[in-house]
Amino acid sequence: METTASSTADESPLVLLVQPLFPEFAAALAGRYRFVLAADADPAAAAEARVLLVPGLAPVTAQHLARLPALELVVGTSAGVDHVDLDTCRNRGLSVTNAGPAFAVDSADYAVGLVVAVLRRVAAADAYVRRGRWAADGDYPLATKVSGKRVGIVGLGNIGSRVARRLAAFGCAVSYHSRSPKPSSPYTFVPALLDLAAGSDVLVLSCALTDETKHMVNREVMEALGKDGVLVNVGRGGLVDEPELVRCLRDGVLGGAGLDVYANEPAVPPELFGMDNVVLSDHRAVVTPESMRGVLEVITANLDAFFSGRPLVSPVQLCTLNKR
Amino acid sequence: MESLGVLLLHPMNAYLEQELDRRFRLIRLWDSPPDARADFLRSNAAAIRAVVGNAGYNADSALIDALPALEIVASFSVGIDRVDLAKCRERGIRVTNTPDVLTDDVADLAVGLAIAALRKIPQADRYVRAGLWKAKGDYTLTTRFSGKRVAILGLGRIGLAVAKRAEAFDCSISYHSRSQKPFPNYRFFTNVVDLAANCDVLIVACSLNAETHHIVSREVIHALGPEGVLINIGRGAHVDEPELVSALFEKRLGAAGLDVFEHEPFPPEQLIGLDNVVLVPHVGSDTEETCKAMADLVLQNLEAHALNKPLLTPFSGKRVGIIGLGRIGLAIATRVEAFDCPVNYYQRTKKEYPNYTYYPSVVELAANSDVLVVACPLNEQTRHIVNREVIDALGPKGVLINIGRGPHVDEPELVSALVEGRLGGAGLDVFEDEPNVPEALFTLDNVVLVPHVGSGTHETRQAMADLVLGNLEAHVLKKPLLTPVV
Numbered sequence: 001m002e003t004t005a006s007s008t009a010d011e012s013p014l015v016l017l018v019q020p021l022f023p024e025f026a027a028a029l030a031g032r033y034r035f036v037l038a039a040d041a042d043p044a045a046a047a048e049a050r051v052l053l054v055p056g057l058a059p060v061t062a063q064h065l066a067r068l069p070a071l072e073l074v075v076g077t078s079a080g081v082d083h084v085d086l087d088t089c090r091n092r093g094l095s096v097t098n099a100g101p102a103f104a105v106d107s108a109d110y111a112v113g114l115v116v117a118v119l120r121r122v123a124a125a126d127a128y129v130r131r132g133r134w135a136a137d138g139d140y141p142l143a144t145k146v147s148g149k150r151v152g153i154v155g156l157g158n159i160g161s162r163v164a165r166r167l168a169a170f171g172c173a174v175s176y177h178s179r180s181p182k183p184s185s186p187y188t189f190v191p192a193l194l195d196l197a198a199g200s201d202v203l204v205l206s207c208a209l210t211d212e213t214k215h216m217v218n219r220e221v222m223e224a225l226g227k228d229g230v231l232v233n234v235g236r237g238g239l240v241d242e243p244e245l246v247r248c249l250r251d252g253v254l255g256g257a258g259l260d261v262y263a264n265e266p267a268v269p270p271e272l273f274g275m276d277n278v279v280l281s282d283h284r285a286v287v288t289p290e291s292m293r294g295v296l297e298v299i300t301a302n303l304d305a306f307f308s309g310r311p312l313v314s315p316v317q318l319c320t321l322n323k324r
Numbered sequence: 325m326e327s328l329g330v331l332l333l334h335p336m337n338a339y340l341e342q343e344l345d346r347r348f349r350l351i352r353l354w355d356s357p358p359d360a361r362a363d364f365l366r367s368n369a370a371a372i373r374a375v376v377g378n379a380g381y382n383a384d385s386a387l388i389d390a391l392p393a394l395e396i397v398a399s400f401s402v403g404i405d406r407v408d409l410a411k412c413r414e415r416g417i418r419v420t421n422t423p424d425v426l427t428d429d430v431a432d433l434a435v436g437l438a439i440a441a442l443r444k445i446p447q448a449d450r451y452v453r454a455g456l457w458k459a460k461g462d463y464t465l466t467t468r469f470s471g472k473r474v475a476i477l478g479l480g481r482i483g484l485a486v487a488k489r490a491e492a493f494d495c496s497i498s499y500h501s502r503s504q505k506p507f508p509n510y511r512f513f514t515n516v517v518d519l520a521a522n523c524d525v526l527i528v529a530c531s532l533n534a535e536t537h538h539i540v541s542r543e544v545i546h547a548l549g550p551e552g553v554l555i556n557i558g559r560g561a562h563v564d565e566p567e568l569v570s571a572l573f574e575k576r577l578g579a580a581g582l583d584v585f586e587h588e589p590f591p592p593e594q595l596i597g598l599d600n601v602v603l604v605p606h607v608g609s610d611t612e613e614t615c616k617a618m619a620d621l622v623l624q625n626l627e628a629h630a631l632n633k634p635l636l637t638p639f640s641g642k643r644v645g646i647i648g649l650g651r652i653g654l655a656i657a658t659r660v661e662a663f664d665c666p667v668n669y670y671q672r673t674k675k676e677y678p679n680y681t682y683y684p685s686v687v688e689l690a691a692n693s694d695v696l697v698v699a700c701p702l703n704e705q706t707r708h709i710v711n712r713e714v715i716d717a718l719g720p721k722g723v724l725i726n727i728g729r730g731p732h733v734d735e736p737e738l739v740s741a742l743v744e745g746r747l748g749g750a751g752l753d754v755f756e757d758e759p760n761v762p763e764a765l766f767t768l769d770n771v772v773l774v775p776h777v778g779s780g781t782h783e784t785r786q787a788m789a790d791l792v793l794g795n796l797e798a799h800v801l802k803k804p805l806l807t808p809v810v
Contacts, residue, residue: 109469109493113445116436120611123440123449125604130596134589134605145611146436147428169492170432266457273453280452281445282463288443290468 013307015075016041016049016068019058025077028296033303038064051075051306053299060084065092073306077295079103079159079286080236081316082209090318097302100314101158102294103286108162110285111204111234114258115167117279118230119146119202124276144228147171152200154193154216155207155235156182163204175199178207193217197224202232209236217241222248230256234285237262246271249278260285328630329371331391333381336400340619344376348626365390374398374626379559379606380588382406388415396629398622402426402482402609403559404639405532419639420625424481425617426609430529431485433608434557435493437581438525440602441553442469447599467551470494475523477516477539478530479505482557486527498523501530503719506687516540520547528558542567545577553579557608560586569594572601583608634661634679643668645693647686647709648700649675652727656697668693671700686710690717698728712737715747723749727778730756739764742771753778 012031016038021029029035036045038052049068053075054060062085065071074084076098089096117123121143128140151167153160153176164174164187174187177196181189190196193216197203203225207213217231217240225231231254233240242263248254249272256277262268265283272278286295301313327349332341334354344350351372356364365372365387372391375383378400385408388394396418397407404421412419440446443466451457474495476483487497487510498511500519505512513519516539520526526548530536540554540563548554554577556563565586571577572595579600585591588606595601609618625635644660645668646653657667657680667680670689674682683689686709690696696718700706710724710733718724724747726733735756741747742765749770755761758776765771779788794806 105470106468109439110443110445113436113439113443113469116432117440117445117449120433120436120607122433122436122602122604123446125607126446126602127450129591129603129605132596134591138589140605140607140610142610142612142615143607145429145613146432148613166489166492169489170435171428266459268452268457279445279449281448282452282457284443284448284463284466287463287465288468289465290471292465 013051013303014045014049015051015053015303016045018052018054018060018064019056021053021055022292024292025055025296025299029300032300038067051303053077053303054084057083062088065089065094073097073302073312075299075302076316077299079107080208082236082238086210086316086318095306095312096316096318097298097312097314098316099295100298102298103291104158104162106288106291107159107206107234107285108166110260110281111159111163111206111232111258112166112170114232114234114260114279114281115151115202115204115230116146118232118256118258118277119144119149121276123279148173149201150175150199151202151204152177152190152196153187154178154196154203154205154239156185156187157206157208159206159234160204161185163206172202194221194224197221197229200225201228202230205231205233205235205239207235207239209238214238215241217245219244219248219253222254225254227252228255230254230258232258234260237265242269249275328373328626329368329393330374330376330626331368331372333375333377333383336376336378337615337619339616340376340400340622343619343623344626347623348374348630362390369393374629376400376622376626377407379403379406383412383417384408385411388412388417396420396626398625398629399639400618400622403531405559405561409639418629418635420622420635420637421639422618422621423637425621426614427481427485429611429614430482430557430608431489433583433604434482434486434527434529434555435489437555437557437583437602437604438474438490438527438553439469441555441579441581441600442467442472442525444599446602472524473498473522475499475513475519475526477501477519477526477528477562478536478558479507479510480530483527483529486529495525503721504716505691506713506717517543517547520544520552521549523548524551525553525555527555528562530558530562532559532561537561538564540564540568542571545571548577550575551578553581555581557583560584560588565592572598575600636679638666642694643692645669645683645689645696647671647689647696647698647732648706648728649677649680650699650701653697653699656699665695672705686714687717690714690722691719693718694721695723695725697725698732700728700732702729702731707731708734710734710738712741715741718747720745721748723747723751725751727753730754730758735762742768 012034015033015035017035018038046067048070050070050072052071055077065088074094074096079099081096081098125140147170149172151172151174153164156176156178168174175190176187177190177193246269258279260281260283268280298314305312330344330348331351331353351368369391370393373393373395375397377383383397388408388411394417398420402421402423407419470493472495474490474497476486476499479499479501498513500513500516545567569592572580581602583604584606591603621637628635642665644665646656647670649669649671668683668689669680670683670686715737739762751772753774754776791807798805
């Protein structure tokens with residue numbers, strides 16, 4: 001049997017899978033590549049495999065990577081790749097790709113949806129109506145205006161820049177914090193996260209989870225955001241000190257939150273279930289047919305590019321992430 | 325100033341009530357038991373000169389009849405569909421509402437509801453709170469909001485604010501309103517069914533009146549279809565509610581986000597159990613900031629009325645747009661204010677007139693006025709300042725008044741617009757080629773023609789003659805001229 005990794009006319013390139021593909025992805029990619037589950041790979045396949053595809057957020061550890069000596073590329077299917085051991089990838093000179101901009105639009109839409117839902121109490125008001133309380137208890141209490149709020153965005157990448165544009169159209173004043181300022185951006189750069197929080201009414205998290213950003217939203221930041229401040233997270237649960245978040249919300253140190261991600265999904269701190277100033281969502285910000293089609297295109301483009309020796313479409317910069 | 329007797333129809337805002345009590349003589353309608361209401365009104369009728377109502381409770385025909393001393397209705401709302409306007413006009417009762425201050429809130433909510441409905445945010449929240457999120461990956465797909473075709477019913481202040489927000493999501497915008505507006509990027513539909521058939525999200529943002537009652541009919545809902553979304557931040561009566569409910573239930577309509585209902589506070593029972601609808605209890609303008617601003621408008625309008633000053637936000641009265649706010653323009657503004665006409669204006673530079681609304685172009689001025697008055701000097705820049713675009717923006721219900729110079733207006737365009745009914749009417753004192761007046765105008769019933777008599781009174785001609793003589797004398801005697809034009 002051929003052991004060369006290059007494709008021939010009748011043998012598709014080998015791609016190992018960390019876990020099974022979503023049925024729609026499997027159907028779309030069928031016939032173009034030879035998919036084998038990494039756990040089921042025979043020694044020959046493991047020795048030969050150059051590409052590892054990571055459906056969903058399945059963890060990819062140093063041990064997984066160690067079993068694949070010929071590995072050159074890890075293809076992620078999400079925007080965040082914190083579930084992949086990037087240190088090991090960097091040390092071995094592996095390339096890693098993510099979903100690129102495929103999820104940015106829906107994530108941004110959802111973030112804005114959460115901002116409005118928290119400030120204007122949309123989910124709580126919906127529950128109020130469904131429980132018959134409008135007739136029984138009268139008008140729903142006043143909420144607070146979205147227009148004109150000061151919005152601080154953490155991470156002005158594909159998602160953050162789109163959130164900025166959308167909220168600016170609502171008349172919000174937008175500032176941002178990121179590793180470095182974006183000179184082409186019209187929004188105000190704030191070098192310290194604590195200052196951004198202190199000067200914002202709403203803080204939106206849309207950055208990658210790394211060693212540096214883990215628990216970046218801690219008690220100090222939440223205190224700075226304040227009793228009328230609102231936190232919206234469409235990044236990763238790990239960006240926030242979750243037990244502290246629950247305490248701050250419970251004690252009124254923080255005004256409210258809109259959360260699509262959590263430290264330990266699908267577990268959601270039950271103390272949040274009784275709070276009206278919180279909107280809880282099940283990590284669905286990018287679960288749309290449009291995003292699914294988009295990420296499929298990015299995955300296919302990366303695989304095609306790799307196997308024909310062209311530049312990758314959405315490589316993740318490993319040297320700037322996870323600095324030691 | 326003797327204290328103005330104000331009848332408050334329903335508890336609606338604590339700050340408003342407290343300030344009404346402090347600044348005026350407040351009478352609370354709910355102080356009387358419901359079955360003794362007629363007597364209560366009778367015994368207080370002499371004192372009640374003002375009524376404060378809101379979206380749900382307002383000055384209807386019966387109430388107005390019961391209050392012979394009523395002078396003003398100051399509504400704590402922008403929509404005044406529950407005020408009997410005809411009766412108010414008849415009795416000379418002034419009406420004020422609260423436009424602009426709530427525009428942002430309602431527009432914010434409209435877009436927030438659209439995202440919530442499409443992306444099922446409250447549904448997700450219920451799902452998580454019920455402890456149903458057991459495994460990652462058991463997702464239902466919901467469709468993207470960005471890029472959807474958004475259609476707006478009514479392109480007034482609120483409709484425009486919705487459009488501006490939706491544009492930031494790369495949505496294409498289409499609309500229906502009584503007349504076409506000067507926004508070439510927004511596609512205008514004369515027919516609501518066609519509008520609905522060509523969009524993904526339909527947002528109701530027009531005022532409620534006889535023409536717009538049930539404007540979202542069965543036919544419109546059908547055109548919107550099983551993938552379509554209806555967002556109602558107008559009034560419940562804009563929509564045929566039973567039709568809407570059955571369409572949602574049978575999934576003939578994709579989804580809805582509703583802030584208003586035909587019989588508040590009772591939304592239709594069948595909606596409560598549905599997963600494809602977001603329901604909120606008429607909270608469009610219910611933020612602390614906006615309610616305070618609305619209350620302040622009500623209080624300021626009442627104070628202005630009591631002190632015989634111009635009302636801040638009168639509802640009655642045609643909107644008058646003045647091109648050029650010089651001496652003549654300002655004199656026109658002062659006069660029309662006394663008729664409770666809101667004044668808009670355009671001129672080269674914006675000045676500080678807190679009661680007058682500035683528009684940066686004549687087309688926008690025309691689009692937002694019922695009567696357009698030309699009162700600027702004639703020069704290179706103002707020749708044909710009233711052109712086809714401006715005439716179209718003024719529209720089939722608009723009226724043009726020209727007391728400037730004939731060449732201010734593109735006369736052939738004006739004539740054809742009047743003949744074809746594209747312009748509602750005109751009052752003309754000046755013409756491009758006096759004393760020749762286009763004959764086509766003579767047979768029209770909606771035009772008043774006068775032969776350049778703007779200053780044609782004895783008194784004024786005498787004063788003008790005196791000025792001419794005074795200027796000549798000054799020149800001869802080498803004294804400063806009286807009225808030099810620089």
